[in-house]
Amino acid sequence: MRKDAEQNRAKILAAAGQLFEQRSVQVVSMKDIASAAQIGTGTLYRNYPNKSELCLALAVDFIQQFITTSQQYLAQTTATPVEQFQQILAQYLTFRERRLQLLTAFENGPTVMATYYQSALYQQLVDLFKQVLTPVNEKIDETELTFRADMLIAMLKSDSYAHQRQQQGLSSQQIAQLISHLMIRG
Numbered sequence: 562m563r564k565d566a567e568q569n570r571a572k573i574l575a576a577a578g579q580l581f582e583q584r585s586v587q588v589v590s591m592k593d594i595a596s597a598a599q600i601g602t603g604t605l606y607r608n609y610p611n612k613s614e615l616c617l618a619l620a621v622d623f624i625q626q627f628i629t630t631s632q633q634y635l636a637q638t639t640a641t642p643v644e645q646f647q648q649i650l651a652q653y654l655t656f657r658e659r660r661l662q663l664l665t666a667f668e669n670g671p672t673v674m675a676t677y678y679q680s681a682l683y684q685q686l687v688d689l690f691k692q693v694l695t696p697v698n699e700k701i702d703e704t705e706l707t708f709r710a711d712m713l714i715a716m717l718k719s720d721s722y723a724h725q726r727q728q729q730g731l732s733s734q735q736i737a738q739l740i741s742h743l744m745i746r747g
Contacts (some may be wrong), residue, residue, distance in 0.1 A: 569608060570608055573600065574615075576594055577594045577616075577619060579597065581662065585662055587666075612670075613669065613672075614667070616666035616667040617667035617670070620663050625682060625685075627653065627656045628682075628689055631652060631653075634649070642693070643697050645693050645696075646694065646744070647741055650713075651737050653717065657717055658733060661719055665719035669719075686714060687710045687714065690709075690710035690713050691706050691707065691710045694710060713744060722736070
């Protein structure tokens, strides 16, 4: 990528991040982002054809940071496998709660999720959950393990999570406990 294109992308992401902290993702327009980044709207749309793709680009760093922090925890902990699963799940719920607007914006994008599901980052997230699901699910085959990891991530997509929190009135701790019951074989 050309240096000026890299600089434009960095300016766009920085401006969008600041605007999203000040106002909700839904009310910030692409024109607002271009103006804050001091670039033309054409340049913005060449880099990010829609707000969903822009939100995904912002979320990538947060998701990678969650994965890295979780891997560091797993490398250092002496907790039981069930405690490890519960800790990673709790951290994931906290991560999702903090970034709910940003994650919702890209998860509801028309084409973004198909790309995300094929990405190395999504595979790293699946692998992380497989890592903590394996010891708590003895004699589980690879197909079912992958299915459980995929379904765990799907259960916690923003719309499902928001439904459980807002309409069902569950706390994040209750959600974690209920998911643990679903995911861990007794």
